[in-house]
Amino acid sequence: MADLSKADFPSSYSSNLLDGKVAVVSGVGPGLGSAIARGLADAGAAVVASARKESSWAPTVKAIETEGGQARGINCDISDQQQIADLVKFTASEFGGIDILVNNAFTEEDWREPFVGFDPERWRAPIEVNLFGTLTLSQAVIPYLRERSGGSIVMITTLSVKNPVPLLGGYAASKSALTTAAQVMAKELGCHRIRVNCVAPGHIKGNSLEEYFDWIAKQRGVTAESVADEIASENPLGRLASPEEIAPAVVFLSSPLARMITGQTLNVNCGRTLG
Amino acid sequence: MLLEGKRCIVSGLGPGLGREIALLFARNGADLAIGARTEKYLNEVAQEIESLGRSVVAIPTDITDASQCDALAQGCVDALGGIDVVVHNAFAPDVFQLFEEVDLDAWRRIVDVNLFGSLQLTKSVLPTMTAQKSGSVVFVNSMIVRKILPLQGGYAISKAALMTAAQVLAKELGPHGIRVNSIVPGWMWGPSVEGYFKMMETQTGKSVQESYDEIAGQITLGEIPPDEDCANAALFLASDMSRVITGQSIDVNGGEVFH
Numbered sequence: 001m002a003d004l005s006k007a008d009f010p011s012s013y014s015s016n017l018l019d020g021k022v023a024v025v026s027g028v029g030p031g032l033g034s035a036i037a038r039g040l041a042d043a044g045a046a047v048v049a050s051a052r053k054e055s056s057w058a059p060t061v062k063a064i065e066t067e068g069g070q071a072r073g074i075n076c077d078i079s080d081q082q083q084i085a086d087l088v089k090f091t092a093s094e095f096g097g098i099d100i101l102v103n104n105a106f107t108e109e110d111w112r113e114p115f116v117g118f119d120p121e122r123w124r125a126p127i128e129v130n131l132f133g134t135l136t137l138s139q140a141v142i143p144y145l146r147e148r149s150g151g152s153i154v155m156i157t158t159l160s161v162k163n164p165v166p167l168l169g170g171y172a173a174s175k176s177a178l179t180t181a182a183q184v185m186a187k188e189l190g191c192h193r194i195r196v197n198c199v200a201p202g203h204i205k206g207n208s209l210e211e212y213f214d215w216i217a218k219q220r221g222v223t224a225e226s227v228a229d230e231i232a233s234e235n236p237l238g239r240l241a242s243p244e245e246i247a248p249a250v251v252f253l254s255s256p257l258a259r260m261i262t263g264q265t266l267n268v269n270c271g272r273t274l275g
Numbered sequence: 276m277l278l279e280g281k282r283c284i285v286s287g288l289g290p291g292l293g294r295e296i297a298l299l300f301a302r303n304g305a306d307l308a309i310g311a312r313t314e315k316y317l318n319e320v321a322q323e324i325e326s327l328g329r330s331v332v333a334i335p336t337d338i339t340d341a342s343q344c345d346a347l348a349q350g351c352v353d354a355l356g357g358i359d360v361v362v363h364n365a366f367a368p369d370v371f372q373l374f375e376e377v378d379l380d381a382w383r384r385i386v387d388v389n390l391f392g393s394l395q396l397t398k399s400v401l402p403t404m405t406a407q408k409s410g411s412v413v414f415v416n417s418m419i420v421r422k423i424l425p426l427q428g429g430y431a432i433s434k435a436a437l438m439t440a441a442q443v444l445a446k447e448l449g450p451h452g453i454r455v456n457s458i459v460p461g462w463m464w465g466p467s468v469e470g471y472f473k474m475m476e477t478q479t480g481k482s483v484q485e486s487y488d489e490i491a492g493q494i495t496l497g498e499i500p501p502d503e504d505c506a507n508a509a510l511f512l513a514s515d516m517s518r519v520i521t522g523q524s525i526d527v528n529g530g531e532v533f534h
Contacts, residue, residue, distance in 0.1 A: 183533045186495060186530050186533065187495055187530065190495030190496045190497065190529075190530050191495075191497060193496065195496070195530075235449070236445055236446050236447075236448075236449025236450065236521055236522060237449045237452075237454070237519065237521055238449065238450055241519035245518060245519045246519065248515075248516035248517070249516070249517070249520065251516070252511045252516055252517075257507040257508075257510065257511060258507070258508075259504055259507075260496060260498070260500035260501075260504035260505075260527050260528070260529045261504075261508070261525065261526070261527055262495055262496060262529070262530040263495065263530045263532075263533035264525065264526050264533060264534055265534070266520070266523065266525065267520075267523050268519055268520050269519070270449075270519050270521065271445050271446070271449050271454075271520075271521035271522040271523075273522070274442040274445055274446065274522035274523070275442065275522070275523065275524065
């Protein structure tokens with residue numbers, strides 16, 4: 001497992017970018033969610049990290065506290081309305097309010113299962129979790145953001161919105177819908193000074209990606225390393241991003257530096273897509 | 276201090292965004308090489324940068340002149356030792372004529388400045404950035420490419436071409452470790468727009484506040500983004516916070532248009 005105490009964040013932020021702010025991050029495991037939570041804490045925010053299991057979020061909470069930051073954790077399955085209500089109440093009671101929400105939790109259909117023909121049932125889980133779960137959590141947080149006279153919601157979407165991958169259509173469709181939802185929310189909530197934006201990562205270095213490359217490699221009868229090299233070489237920057245390199249985009253959008261930015265998508269993918 | 280020790284060129288220093296960018300960069304630890312045609316602005320901003328405790332070299336520059344672009348780049352290297360960031364703020368505004376009436380030479384001139392001038396200066400910094408195997412190029416684009424308005428055809432096509440140029444450069448220069456991105460401001464509240472509203476007031480009687488409210492009314496966040504907010508996006512793209520971001524554009528328009 002990654003050594004979370006040595007966060008390799010590119011340069012130090014103004015450590016006061018998010019001073020006094022309270023952030024909630026969903027889907028905090030060993031990867032991007034952890035890097036986002038640690039990045040927000042590094043910038044001065046008090047962070048509540050959530051995931052379906054304590055074993056997922058606990059190492060991140062510990063790492064933040066070790067670095068001298070403020071963090072708490074609580075279980076939350078975003079497809080469960082009661083757990084969402086509990087997460088939000090917990091955050092407000094621990095830290096006094098909410099300024100920032102990062103919707104990182106997601107699910108995807110099992111890409112290891114090829115199928116013949118289109119089965120709409122495969123898409124129900126990603127849409128229910130990634131779209132409706134995220135919207136439910138966002139709805140729950142909004143009254144708290146309004147109490148603080150504004151705030152920021154960041155949706156973690158995906159490269160797949162532009163470049164869908166076969167066998168992951170449900171995931172891609174759910175994130176596309178979430179992108180439009182973010183724009184609707186931006187439009188409606190702008191008058192309350194609540195900004196809503198998306199960060200769309202591409203391939204992210206880590207265990208899940210290695211599994212994916214292994215699977216492709218077996219399908220093709222090549223090494224996982226050659227698959228990784230090929231994919232990296234297709235990016236103008238010639239490599240893939242680590243979670244710690246993607247997190248700063250989330251910190252930026254959550255901060256006063258992005259005070260006038262809403263309804264936008266930032267593609268953080270080493271230039272794999274251009275625009 | 277997001278730009279600690281970074282050596283940054285900013286072109287097109289005037290009373291507005293260029294100045295905001297230069298000062299914001301200086302406050303974040305950067306040293307500056309600034310270029311513009313009008314020495315008065317250059318000298319004023321240079322003094323402000325120095326009073327912030329940063330180094331600055333000010334070089335009168337017309338970006339349509341290749342040798343002047345080279346001189347600005349070389350001036351940065353001579354004074355500061357290298358070039359980490361270039362922000363292309365210099366631009367030519369439109370002549371505000373309908374296509375059917377305009378002399379296309381007027382549009383050629385706008386394209387010459389906005390597209391080729393920016394590319395010329397990029398070419399000038401390229402050898403240094405390539406040798407360093409690192410650099411961040413930031414183009415200042417415009418919401419005009421997202422939302423077409425009549426009477427701004429020359430400006431729109433110049434900025435549309437510039438947007439594609441940014442993407443081409445991102446693709447080609449990525450292997451050299453050079454990132455290329457764009458900020459896309461919409462309406463910006465600052466001396467230029469305020470001056471424009473004041474002029475409208477004398478011509479039409481419409482008060483500055485009325486003009487402001489009319490524009491702010493079409494902006495989701497209900498406020499015309501101040502220059503500083505657009506500068507902040509340039510800061511992000513110049514810094515290591517965006518080190519895996521290239522070929523992208525950040526729209527700073529208060530939510531007037533979504534991208």
